[in-house]
Amino acid sequence: MSRFSEPQDPVFQALNSSVGFDYRLAPYDIRQSLAHIRMLGRCGIVPQDDVDEIVRGLELVRRELEEDRFEIAPGDEDIHMAVERRLTELVGAVGGKLHTARSRNDQVATDVAMFVRDRCRRAREAILALMEVLASLAEAHLDWPMPGYTHLQRAQPVYLSHHLLAWFWKLRRDHRRFGFCLDAADELPLGAGALAGVNFATDRRLVAEELGFARVAPNSIDAVSNRDFVIDYVGAAALCATHLSQLGAEIVLWSSEEFRFCEVSDAFASGSSIMPQKKNPDAAELLRGKGPRVVSHLVGLHGMLHGLPLTYNKDLQEDKEHLFDAADTLELALAAAAGMLRGIRFRREVLAQAAADEFPAATDVADMLVTRGVPFREAHGIVASLVRHAIDSGRTLSDLSEDELRGFSDRLVPGFHELLAERAWLESKVSEGGTALERVREQLAEARRVLAEEGA
Amino acid sequence: MSRFSEPQDPVFQALNSSVGFDYRLAPYDIRQSLAHIRMLGRCGIVPQDDVDEIVRGLELVRRELEEDRFEIAPGDEDIHMAVERRLTELVGAVGGKLHTARSRNDQVATDVAMFVRDRCRRAREAILALMEVLASLAEAHLDWPMPGYTHLQRAQPVYLSHHLLAWFWKLRRDHRRFGFCLDAADELPLGAGALAGVNFATDRRLVAEELGFARVAPNSIDAVSNRDFVIDYVGAAALCATHLSQLGAEIVLWSSEEFRFCEVSDAFASGSSIMPQKKNPDAAELLRGKGPRVVSHLVGLHGMLHGLPLTYNKDLQEDKEHLFDAADTLELALAAAAGMLRGIRFRREVLAQAAADEFPAATDVADMLVTRGVPFREAHGIVASLVRHAIDSGRTLSDLSEDELRGFSDRLVPGFHELLAERAWLESKVSEGGTALERVREQLAEARRVLAEEGA
């Protein structure tokens, strides 16, 4: 039928064929085709008898796919071709009517948009599940003091619950970001044809409704060239994966012999057959290691689009492998993070001891002076001398006597030793969003409210 | 005051100092400080007299900055330090009270969030301006036929207006994406202190209100470590820049001697002193060339965060240069795109001639057969033979006689020659979002509605 006199070169076929990866779009392709052919029937473009026959055939193909009996034939360049080929085998020439008022260009874009919507929803669910784990962990470790770090140096003590909730809010933003993506992918490309629209008075809103799209793409040229929703999805996945990379890095650190803040469960670690005392936090390391992988897909997608003129270009075929692996990786990472944290065991004593270091309280002593009217920078000077004095004499702050303190400032007493008492300076962080227990309880309530609102 | 016995190494200072780039945050820093000190006064943490004095000093610093009289001193490691140093020079020791209940960590995060909100708004305005140019261009070239391309091969004719509007909708999505970013940055970090909250019962909502933030960050640890809004902004900028890269690439192509579809104005091109006939579409090339630059900033930011444990780490200082250059580059590119398109001249005759090629109409002939009851794939076969016949005999489709046509199918006549008549097959793309004039007019109305709604 084609004027091509030469067969395709096997090297070209290897380069060109996408069925090796786009077979994953098959379920979407079938659903799309069902909606499309029904619309063609409703609009009188294809006779209802033919529609019925094609619907029957598509259902047969769907069953073959679900039962893993569907076979790719040698000439099937992509999954769309494979489905139509099989349909025609099953129902005969009438199958050829399915492609009326449709082109591969709008068909592929629609499958991918459907895929993205699905995976946005799954990402949101997985994120909520992880948020729930974090909220529960925070509740279970509400008043466990631990050191907070800046520059990986102990800076100020916080409650473990407060630290865990920091991750909750990062994930909360991821959840909202996938909400944006979901909306971005909620526009039906189908009906754009090859690029210019189609020669039939189709009803695109009918198709949109059946497939659950909120809108139809307003411009056919844009519709077939648009891959923004893929980048939106992979961008959201990249940031979420980067958060998990940070979380993983922290667990790796805390699992070290030097920190000993926590121990991951056996179910998420690997051991050594010879060193039974050894437990490698592999899951945490892989959470960390997967971040750059998802980011690299984002880079690949931007690169693919760079400088590409309208409308469809074959380069766009590269979108799928980036998207698929980003989605698989993210979902696996989210599940692993949730699983790992569900079984994690924190070491209360180790955390408390690390948090007991008194020197971080120097800022709090200065703040006490400030409330007693000493200007901030002057207060700092007084306390710095005090700390140096303690260090030079090999003592800690609370070892200093009231007399000694008066030598530095007459406003240090009373209250100095009380301030250094256990938890006093955690509980003094009373500002909104601070680590004082009351504030953490408010946070937890808000976290629970968010979870309830999102239906977790 | 510090126990450090050694001065800092000049190499370390060069590495560590950020004042060379973060001076751009100065206006935000002043506004933030004004809101902060006023709140401290309202909450009774700093006496009102001191507050007044500090406010007076800050206003003086602001004026020095605005009048470009502000001087960075050798010891000013960053702009925050520089501002406080200058304030204290101007109002004396009371200036030291400004930093009460605040840390550099929440201060920096707040400045950056304010910067991001500003640039989101500016990006949205610049995008709307470019959308307006596109809508106007589409109106001015409503019924100019041109070829639509797939694989850079002429595929189906479209109206230039339809093609231009494709860019409109891509930018529409960019506009919405920056809306998401704006909201993401609308959460006040200030009040988180170093990481744990502060020792004072501050009123963060008061500060949020004065600075126009919609919410306060719910967790102090998250607040000082969060740079998601920077990545959101740069991610949105990257996709917008990638769109402009595609637009630029298309203008470069269309400006070539081979296409000759358009000519950019002298104001956005460079010439050759010796080849006056030559005009290089530099602006379009640079639009293309700037895309990867913004994408590279996104990569850098993700890299910076990868594997970073909580809370503040010095690595975060790397956020600013990526952000600043992304914002500057994007805004310049948007302005250049708008300016370039405002002055562009399309060549009606050249476009029309390129669109007149009859062979792309083969699909339309097949669709006509389909509407006459021939199954889609069979119709394709008939038309393919027809096209081959025309090519083999050195003619175009409309040269074929009705008798010849009947030899291929009795359903080709009547209507065949009418279908090939000028514009018939543009006007037949009547599906929603298609290129038929009526549809483009609807699109334009919708585009205008969007612009009005967004206040352009």
Add this chain to the structure above:
Amino acid sequence: MSRFSEPQDPVFQALNSSVGFDYRLAPYDIRQSLAHIRMLGRCGIVPQDDVDEIVRGLELVRRELEEDRFEIAPGDEDIHMAVERRLTELVGAVGGKLHTARSRNDQVATDVAMFVRDRCRRAREAILALMEVLASLAEAHLDWPMPGYTHLQRAQPVYLSHHLLAWFWKLRRDHRRFGFCLDAADELPLGAGALAGVNFATDRRLVAEELGFARVAPNSIDAVSNRDFVIDYVGAAALCATHLSQLGAEIVLWSSEEFRFCEVSDAFASGSSIMPQKKNPDAAELLRGKGPRVVSHLVGLHGMLHGLPLTYNKDLQEDKEHLFDAADTLELALAAAAGMLRGIRFRREVLAQAAADEFPAATDVADMLVTRGVPFREAHGIVASLVRHAIDSGRTLSDLSEDELRGFSDRLVPGFHELLAERAWLESKVSEGGTALERVREQLAEARRVLAEEGA
């Protein structure tokens, strides 16, 4: 044997298992193990009888692999474990001696280094093959004029051979770059043990010799943490793929209706079942589209290493998929480029006509004036006026009479019309590396010399 009381979580196993992709290392693993066990025998660390038995077993495993009979068992976390498990099934407990004086850490690094060396060699061969195609094409189109472009504007005519050879030299650099990589991977990690060396006086040079490594890694800690050679390979692949992306983009452009400079063969294109006149240069588009994919792997690898402390961390497992896909993609792209170019057909007349545009010769006219003593910038002024005069009067340069020319400068005649004669200004580019035929012939001789030297 392990103290682990809980079984691994299926999610963790999915995250942790690498056998799904590292089975590709099996052939290298077998070769490595053979060399390792023979060395252990030669050094008296394992008795020769045991060595013989293990060698026999490994050969059996190798055969199973080659004949695709090797089966992965459920517990096989990676290919190394799978091979050892199968070996022990085949030869009994003695198989356990294979892992003497070896750790998974140095074993994996060695497999990967062997893989990289192999793929460097294959890349070099494929590059040479493509260089050969380019040299042959240049010979076959030695004196075909075509326009050279800057800014995608016709600038100066060149010979097609000269243009094609530009690609030759880019690939020449790729070939040398892979030579550097080959050397970078030519250092044996094996013998480094887990990280500190092994408790046996092994002879690493013996193993290096058998496996064809030039050197042994000098530091065991570096050996197990080093993935530089992977980045070197993928970096070289990225630049080569970027070159192919540029080549592909050019062929896409030249295949357009507007350029019509060339036609790719049917074997490397796809058509349309209905538009037989249509031929999409898919292979060229995919060459373009694959560039960013390989670059994204490079980004992923750098990301993986960022901030990773010594020595082995599980994150390193991420190296393999990036590497494997980069190698597969590059080799496929190189083969496709060679195949596509072998069958390409250039259109002599179209190229010649595009090259015949006289205005680009303006520079050459100015240069003629320069050789006659007119300062360069003044010469430019004269010629610019001349060109404008021609354009304004609707003529081309050679239409101007000698009298008219004298009105601009008395040094324009004689020689002016001769200079504009066909090819005169191609042939005047006599500088080394220029497009004058003599120079191109020198280039070709040099190109052939390079090919001979490299054994192509």
Add this chain to the structure above:
Amino acid sequence: MSRFSEPQDPVFQALNSSVGFDYRLAPYDIRQSLAHIRMLGRCGIVPQDDVDEIVRGLELVRRELEEDRFEIAPGDEDIHMAVERRLTELVGAVGGKLHTARSRNDQVATDVAMFVRDRCRRAREAILALMEVLASLAEAHLDWPMPGYTHLQRAQPVYLSHHLLAWFWKLRRDHRRFGFCLDAADELPLGAGALAGVNFATDRRLVAEELGFARVAPNSIDAVSNRDFVIDYVGAAALCATHLSQLGAEIVLWSSEEFRFCEVSDAFASGSSIMPQKKNPDAAELLRGKGPRVVSHLVGLHGMLHGLPLTYNKDLQEDKEHLFDAADTLELALAAAAGMLRGIRFRREVLAQAAADEFPAATDVADMLVTRGVPFREAHGIVASLVRHAIDSGRTLSDLSEDELRGFSDRLVPGFHELLAERAWLESKVSEGGTALERVREQLAEARRVLAEEGA
């Protein structure tokens, strides 16, 4: 002179102008111009008197540049234009002859190649300096035991010298990589003209010789479009920066309260005015943070080239800022790393205590059994039981009596307690490249040989 009727738009000028960053190329531009004009004189293309005058003028411009008196004029689009403009102001119209037989395209490429060669040399010097610091540190801490890590878990003890030398060899590869880059940039583009060569019989080898280039670019089209050497440089910089990121991350870790392995000097840290005990390892954090920055430049450069047809396109202007910042960042990071390590203080006791953990020796006990004839996997089983027994009874390995040991295997004694003696199992890592002192001494000798050979 130009036919352009409209002035350039300020927005376009802001986008198009490069003088804001390419002024850094001025010294190279002057050197290049001097070599070029002398060659033109030697070849008789420009009279010697004019050459002398231009040389005199260029020397004046050079002095203005060196003395920071050179002024950019409003119309100077780039530094090349600025230099020529100033030259002509100084020597009059004869200055216009400088641009004979040269184009901006080959001129820019040459400046950039010269810049790259310079920075390759500087990178190599800075790398050698850092390698020297590492070798000296290794010598000074030759026999200090410390734990070696896998998965950030203590795995096997090593000497600190051995660990430090691991970084030495990574940098050694960076040094060699920059050697490759140096060679890649050692090809003179000048003489390629705009793209096709020039109309004069120039002597490019003369210019190459004067400027110290080893070769001349063999193809003019390739010469003006080639930016491989920029990517080679930035690629090498990225890997080196990634190594420094890893080194920085390790120092951050080791500086934590939990590790306490080392303390960076005051000169490379920042403190807190109020917490004198606090020292933030900012330099180490920034070493880590700068890695992704350099990688992002590499991504930007690949992006810039993707899909770009030959020859010169304005996009190439984007190469410079990526290159300049990569070079500045790398050199600063290398200097900071060397400075930071020169002043670092390791804590012998802390390291030794961390290394004294006996359980990592389990592998060594198993290896002892292997040398006594027990198959490797069986030996592992015995030792695993042994370790569990010790843990369960709250003892460490050396607490077990010989009688107890015999209960597990009769081959454990004698030798068991000797093996656990201090350093025994460091010293048993006798394989080449292992941590046994003798082996480290060999390594150090080799390291010193390398430094001497490279002229450090």
